[in-house]
Amino acid sequence: MLTTIEKVLLLQGVDIFLEAETEHLAKVATIAQEVRFAPGTIIFREGEPSDALYVTLEGMVSLRKDELEKAIVKERETFGLWALLDESPRLVTAVAMAETRALKIEREYLYDVLSSHFDIVRGILKCLVRMIRGSLEK
Numbered sequence: 001m002l003t004t005i006e007k008v009l010l011l012q013g014v015d016i017f018l019e020a021e022t023e024h025l026a027k028v029a030t031i032a033q034e035v036r037f038a039p040g041t042i043i044f045r046e047g048e049p050s051d052a053l054y055v056t057l058e059g060m061v062s063l064r065k066d067e068l069e070k071a072i073v074k075e076r077e078t079f080g081l082w083a084l085l086d087e088s089p090r091l092v093t094a095v096a097m098a099e100t101r102a103l104k105i106e107r108e109y110l111y112d113v114l115s116s117h118f119d120i121v122r123g124i125l126k127c128l129v130r131m132i133r134g135s136l137e138k
Contacts, residue, residue, distance in 0.1 A: 004029045007103065013076050014055050015130075019123030027117065031109035037061075037096035044080070046093045052106045053080045059100025063092040072097070081124070084110070 002010070007029035011017045017025060032055070037043055043054065046065060054061075061073040070092060073079045079094055084107050114121050 002034050007032055007034075010057060010076070010103070011055065014078060016078055016081065016124045016127045017120065019126065020117070020120045024113070024117040024120055027113045028105065028110070028120065031113065032103040032105045035102050035104045037100040037102070039096055039098050039100075041096045041100075043094040043096060044090050046090055048090045050080060050084050050087065050090050050107070052104045053078060053084045053110065054094070055103040055105070057101040057103060059102075060097040061100060061102075062095045062097050064095060065092045081128075085124075085128075 004026060008022060008025045011020075011025050011028060011032075012022070017028065020028070034057075035054075037059070043061065044050075055078050056073050056075055058075060061079055062069050063071040063073060063079060073094075080090070082088075082091065087107075114124075
């Protein structure tokens with residue numbers, strides 16, 4: 001199991017948390033649960049309610065829609081962010097492609113942290129804008 005300090009160090013390299021102050025990341029680290037998935041494990045399914053965001057620490061995760069692979073999530077990348085923020089059902093199914101370790105950050109706890117730490121909100125917004133711009137430039 002990772003310590004809070006180890007989680008903070010890992011989170012500092014994740015795109016959505018690049019704007020966050022270290023002390024605020026410590027609050028995120030305390031609510032982040034370390035989880036493990038065997039290859040082929042379905043982490044969540046398309047259409048399910050969204051309750052958490054994941055940060056991949058080791059391994060890879062396939063994001064699939066209607067059985068077609070839409071993206072592969074690698075180390076220090078997030079998945080589950082979109083549905084988490086707009087509270088809509090999951091748009092994709094997430095499947096571990098290898099032994100995978102991740103941090104799971106549940107929505108209700110993340111919202112508590114976001115409500116008092118705008119630097120984290122700003123980082124998430126900047127990341128979302130980069131994603132949208134990237135998709136528009138294709």
